[in-house]
Amino acid sequence: MRCSKCKERAIAYLKPYRIALCGKCYPEFYLRLVERSVKKYGILKRKERILACVSGGKDSSAMVVALKMLGFNVEILHIDLGIGDYSKKSRKIVEELAEGIDVPFHVVELAEYGFTIDGVDVKKVCSVCGTAKRYLMNRFARENGFDVIATGHTAEDIILFFFKNVLSGGIEWIPKLVPRSEGGGGFVSKARPLFERSEKENILFVLAEGIPFLADECPHAPRDAWKEIIYDIEAKRPGFKQNFVRGLVRLAKNVKVDENWELRRCKVCGEPSSSEVCAFCRYVMKFKK
Template identity: 60%
Template sequence: MKCRCGRSAVFHSKVYRITLCDRCYPKFYVNLVKRSIKRYRILKSSERVLVCVSGGKDSSAMAYALKELGYNIELFHIDLGIGSYSKESLKAVEELAQTLNLDLNVVKLKDYGFTIDDVERKKVCSACGIVKRYLMNRFAREKGFDVVATAHTCEDIILFFIKNMLSGNVEYIAKLKPRIEGYDKLVAKAKPLFERTEKENATLVLTLNLPFTPLECPHAPKDVWKEIIYDVEAKKKGFKLNFVKAIAKLAENVSTEEWEVKHCKICGEVSNSEVCSFCKLVRRYARNVS
């Protein structure tokens, strides 16, 4: 296949009816991200943006796109202490920061007395989510950032939607908005890659040779729902993009019950109980680390 410019193609999309080479694709990708940001008002030009990078392909693609679009960004990485996986992830984000000439901020979970490897297997994913949300928000607020950007993809959004619908957690759909405004001690959260797919992100980082680790978290479960999402897309092109657009509309109309803002008696962060979930983790696992 040939690109519209005549060079050999690296990307072909039936959804966008386009075939692109390694020179044209990055510009096309960045323009897609720009369009999503404008459509959903995900970011403002005046904001300081904390770009959360895991070391994977998706967050590397997000960092590149946001820099190309001229946003005031710094990178943020959490070293979760997951053996060789975390070491390779940290190495990847350090190389990414150097490649893109961006400041990198790193927080090590072990400084709080435990790591994700100390958590029981069945509770790892829940604990990891708690840790990330807590540390991202606290660091962003204390360092004066206006918004936290995460690299949730189109597939991530659909997966979260399906699981919560099946569990009857309809109110959780409100969390799937491309941007969630902050309040009290909570900083605004943004998903600039809301409409981007894992394939599009992978094509970008491979085309530009951006640093990332291909390793998957050893604790990550195999999710049959993601396979189903890919199967449907293969049979119905454009399914994922149309689905997330519908989710965005639905999320805006989902009513959420107002709850009294409370603060953790230990750390002072926003919590729905006397002690926040992060401090509960510290209480439970810190003693296990020498």
């Protein structure tokens, strides 16, 4: 198979675009895709100070490198969750990446708050982890004057979220499926510049660019049957994932959800919260040794 642009040996054939590309032509193609999404959906603005949350996995690593190459004003936040060797390796890789692309590196350790994910002895570790990440990134971004938080969510992540939450009746989640949500009331705006990108597109970019990333899965991550279903559909209907997430943007715009819940301040930490004590502080109380 030959590259459709330069006739060198191709590294991949991209079905949704009907194009084969080599390692030299692919990164440029990928960057244009990211740039187009960002412009079309107003995901990021040129003058904004962007805090990119980078775990060390392929997706968030691809995101921060792409944003830097596209000339955005970006800094890296890595959240050290204290998941044994996995967290140690992740942190090292993100530090190396930050240095390689000359982007300021910040780290927040969950341990500073008195517990780590390894010390959480409940079944639903992933929901504790998700709450902790959202809390820590928002607080860090606001306290340090960032305009927007960028995360490496992919099309697969958005569709998974839809299947798990919306299909089980949670229509209040639909407005969260947008590529950019505006902040307010103590929340910093959130951006998902890779919402139209697939994991395959991201991994091809990190491999072609030689970007350091951690291939290991989080030891707590369960095998996800939904993910395999998404791949099965994509295999039979190339382009399904992109069409689906674009459709969700239109759906999200047209769904009005009752936003009458009262936004308060957590009486322990002062962060915005829907209850008297925020979910993060409740976990701190529960898991702190």
